[in-house]
Amino acid sequence: MYNIQLPNNIQKLIDENKVKDLKADEQSLIGRGGYTSNNNDLLFDSIIALAMGKNVLLKGPTGSGKTKLAETLSSVFHQPMHSINCSVDLDAEALLGYKTIRQHNGVAEITFVPGPVIKAMQEGHLLYIDEINMAKPETLPILNGVLDYRKTITNPFTGEVIRAKEGFAVISAINEGYVGTVPLNEALKNRFIVIDVPYIQGDILKQVLLSQSKLTDEKLIQKFVVLSNDLQTLVKNGHLSEEAASVRALIDTCDLAVYLPTLRAVQRGIAEKLDDEREKSAVMNVARTLFE
Numbered sequence: 001m002y003n004i005q006l007p008n009n010i011q012k013l014i015d016e017n018k019v020k021d022l023k024a025d026e027q028s029l030i031g032r033g034g035y036t037s038n039n040n041d042l043l044f045d046s047i048i049a050l051a052m053g054k055n056v057l058l059k060g061p062t063g064s065g066k067t068k069l070a071e072t073l074s075s076v077f078h079q080p081m082h083s084i085n086c087s088v089d090l091d092a093e094a095l096l097g098y099k100t101i102r103q104h105n106g107v108a109e110i111t112f113v114p115g116p117v118i119k120a121m122q123e124g125h126l127l128y129i130d131e132i133n134m135a136k137p138e139t140l141p142i143l144n145g146v147l148d149y150r151k152t153i154t155n156p157f158t159g160e161v162i163r164a165k166e167g168f169a170v171i172s173a174i175n176e177g178y179v180g181t182v183p184l185n186e187a188l189k190n191r192f193i194v195i196d197v198p199y200i201q202g203d204i205l206k207q208v209l210l211s212q213s214k215l216t217d218e219k220l221i222q223k224f225v226v227l228s229n230d231l232q233t234l235v236k237n238g239h240l241s242e243e244a245a246s247v248r249a250l251i252d253t254c255d256l257a258v259y260l261p262t263l264r265a266v267q268r269g270i271a272e273k274l275d276d277e278r279e280k281s282a283v284m285n286v287a288r289t290l291f292e
């Protein structure tokens with residue numbers, strides 16, 4: 001499925017560790033795959049790190065395919081992936097679970113409902129923590145023991161010590177410099193193998209636009225690939241914010257271009273998302289040279 005040749009012992013390890021007899025709800029947590037890149041090392045290195053029991057931190061701008069890559073890893077390992085989306089109000093309960101009262105044979109009992117961290121640890125599944133640098137700095141140290149070689153946590157709600165089952169690993173994503181994010185604490189970052197995930201370009205981008213957008217006009221898609229390339233050059237030269245070249249925004253723009261005049265699609269899909277008037281004009285100027 002992927003153009004990647006893994007070392008035999010790693011492939012064997014992956015095959016041996018594939019969880020069998022998954023329940024339907026677990027099966028639905030396995031990612032569908034589909035991440036493609038100009039650089040095969042990204043997927044290769046992520047697979048090797050996870051196969052060796054290490055945690056992976058995907059670092060890249062919005063819409064660069066970090067979630068898609070995490071889903072692809074889940075599909076390669078055939079491992080269900082539990083997800084957490086961080087925000088400032090993420091707390092220990094959202095990570096670990098909570099206590100609740102349940103009726104059992106007519107008797108009220110207190111039971112613990114495991115959250116994504118505990119579930120993934122107990123089952124030996126993958127855990128995806130999106131936008132990890134959006135969480136309050138005081139929440140994340142809960143995970144320090146989970147993320148290092150101990151892979152252990154004392155559940156503060158039950159006192160139980162949980163040791164992760166074989167196969168458990170964490171994939172996190174960060175978008176550094178994005179509004180609302182804080183630099184990731186060094187101790188935490190230190191517990192990950194860091195993989196940079198840049199925006200894709202050229203033929204690889206063309207294939208993604210052809211397969212994921214509703215636009216079928218190949219010539220027009222090729223022009224959008226050139227637009228993206230030009231925008232990425234402006235980003236590199238410091239004239240444009242990174243998110244102007246987002247693949248997600250480009251897919252939306254291609255979708256709109258099925259029914260809207262192309263320039264208006266670019267305005268709605270890309271330019272209007274930027275705060276700075278000069279940046280909006282820069283995007284539209286590039287677009288005019290291609291679509292007018």
Ligand SMILES: Nc1ncnc2c1ncn2[C@@H]1O[C@H](COP(=O)(O)OP(=O)(O)OP(=O)(O)O)[C@@H](O)[C@H]1O
Pocket residue numbers: 034035036037060061062063064065066067068069173175200208212247248251
């Ligand atoms: N390299 C890629 N291969 C396949 N699809 C991609 C790739 N890059 C982006 N996409 C597509 O672009 C869209 C955005 O990707 P995704 O949600 O994975 O980005 P992200 O980096 O996780 O974004 P955010 O930081 O905003 O959460 C998705 O529809 C995804 O399928």
